[in-house]
Amino acid sequence: ELVRRLDAGELPGAPPAATLELAGRAIMATVGGASGALYGRGLQRAGASLAGPALPTGPLDPARVVAVEAAVATSTTREAQAARALAAAIEAIRALGRATTGEKTMLDALVPARDAFQAAVARGADLAAAAAAAAAAADAGAAATIPLLATKGRASYLGERSIGHLDPGAVSSAILLRALADVAAG
Secondary structure (H helix, E strand, O other): OOHHHHHOOOOOOOOOHHHHHHHHHHHHOOOOOHHHHHHHHHHHHHHHHOOOOOOOOOOOOOOHHHHHHHHOOOOOHHHHHHHHHHHHHHHHHHHHOOOOOOOOOOOOHHHHHHHHHHHHOOOOOOOHHHHHHHHHHHHHHOOOOOOOOOOHHHHHHHHHHHHHOOOHHHHHHHHHHHHHHHHHHO
């Protein structure tokens, strides 16, 4: 439905919240496996965070800097809104997947990307620079899954054999964030 509506020119000018909600539903309906549900729910929550008050994201990493979150949370710039949307998406993925970083999942790319995006926004970076920082952090996070033992998803069935390989969810997340950075750069 999303592709049909885009092709028909029905969405140009649509609020980002509505577009993200529609994209989330489309992904959940068409992408198989857990990744469809995870990405779909993430997009829906990102859209919801843009439609109303920021959703609570809760800490995923105890080392997060409170000052960075405070600077982002009080801003109404599009960069800060994007940071809140990214945080809301990641919290939805974390909650649905019942996972955290270090478990060889997409969160190993997404959480560092979120942190890099928020830090860049707190420093005053524009959307393109913040997205580029997030993409670089996601790439590094995905690469860091190689030595990890998978404890979630299908890869966990491999046990020790999952060590030495990239996590597909982390890689797909890094690819998505790189595409976002490319679009933001123009």
